[in-house]
Amino acid sequence: MTPLYAQLADRLLARIASGELKIGDRLPPEAEYAAELGVSRSTLRLAFAELEKAGVLRRRKRAGTEIVATAPQRQFRMATQSIDELLSLGRDTEFAILGTRSVPTDSVQALAGLTSETGYWLEISAVRRLRDEKVPFSANRVYVPARFAGIEALIGRAETSVFQLIEEAFGIGVGRVRQSVGAVACSARDSEILGIPEGAPALCIDAKLFADDGTLIEVSVATFDPARFHVETDVKIR
Amino acid sequence: MTPLYAQLADRLLARIASGELKIGDRLPPEAEYAAELGVSRSTLRLAFAELEKAGVLRRRKRAGTEIVATAPQRQFRMATQSIDELLSLGRDTEFAILGTRSVPTDSVQALAGLTSETGYWLEISAVRRLRDEKVPFSANRVYVPARFAGIEALIGRAETSVFQLIEEAFGIGVGRVRQSVGAVACSARDSEILGIPEGAPALCIDAKLFADDGTLIEVSVATFDPARFHVETDVKIR
């Protein structure tokens, strides 16, 4: 038999599907509702927990239990264990910094629409290569808000990524990553770094990393040799 | 105060971190362990539930509760509500089929390493465009195992994707998506379709869709006009 709490959840889902209950409706208080259904409050709470995990209900103290969706939401989970992996960076890669400078927001297209307290950003130019190879597979520019500019002193210690330095130095963690992947014609500068012809196809990734509280940690613009790099994503659904 | 069950979880985590408990160790039965800790079994189970969700414990009937990791695993969640969104397809896109044919496994590079019961696949050539535009932004080839070849009869009804047709016709759902994004020089054929010069940079996506049970649903190879398409991913961590 399917457990009682699962039956309760299914019944509630059916009532929502039928239109009897709508988004925004509030359910009775747990104690009252449990009595009404003839089950213990613990059992009802198991059902609610399931529906909350599925994105159908939202529970808030004092505000009650509210319907926020008409059907279980699909859950997408990345088959990924680390941020490096999320960014498609293997463990055998090496991050070498070419130089740093301070740049104003409006001089860099990738910073459009963003703000730094001072209006300036720390720009870090770097390349990434496999440990046993000489020619980099990617050319990177990382922009860090003025708040974190202190990492400039530590930058020689950056082994694999700038964000790791910031995580360690400032005790914050990356909570969100937004990436945009496109194809571009390789620029003259990047063609020299990557060893591919100018104008040849190259993979381009713009990434923004945010902390748990939503503050921007870094903006990264990178060009990749498409023969040696592609972006893999592996997503499990529900 | 932090709840008792959270304290229990933290204490267990600390015991694992200290090396007192190792991966593979089994914990005492819940009833016994709860008594040992001086809490009710329900409370202990709340702690276990938290640690199981974090990927530290695995609970199996009769086999007991086992430690499977030394620290909470990072959880990566895509900020995505639909598979179309996951595949970076807006709702205003249109899928137009150019033709179909049957091809043997070894004639298509993208099928290398895969098997179809008959050794043949249904190849569907198609393009994708915005509803209000004439020139497609992508040129697609979708390969479907012989098992699903029956959809050929329904193919005129494919509005947005081949996998949707298979989901409906065979009553199975996509449970996993693996994608690889790269940059290529546009082929002569694709340059005609996309209206970009031959040899110009183009975005290339190889995707494999699997059912919940791991069986392959479709393999898709697509080329995109990089001026009109990029792959966006938005991932929340833990």
Added chain:
DNA sequence: AAGTGGTCTAGACCACTAC
């Protein structure tokens, strides 16, 4: 301010699975 969800207890029976 108080009603709500959050937490916790001490029991009980059960179905399943790994021994």
Added chain:
DNA sequence: TAGTGGTCTAGACCACTTA
């Protein structure tokens, strides 16, 4: 086949949030 996690009950007190 028996020991285990899974489920369920009927209570209780509490902290917090929001009406």
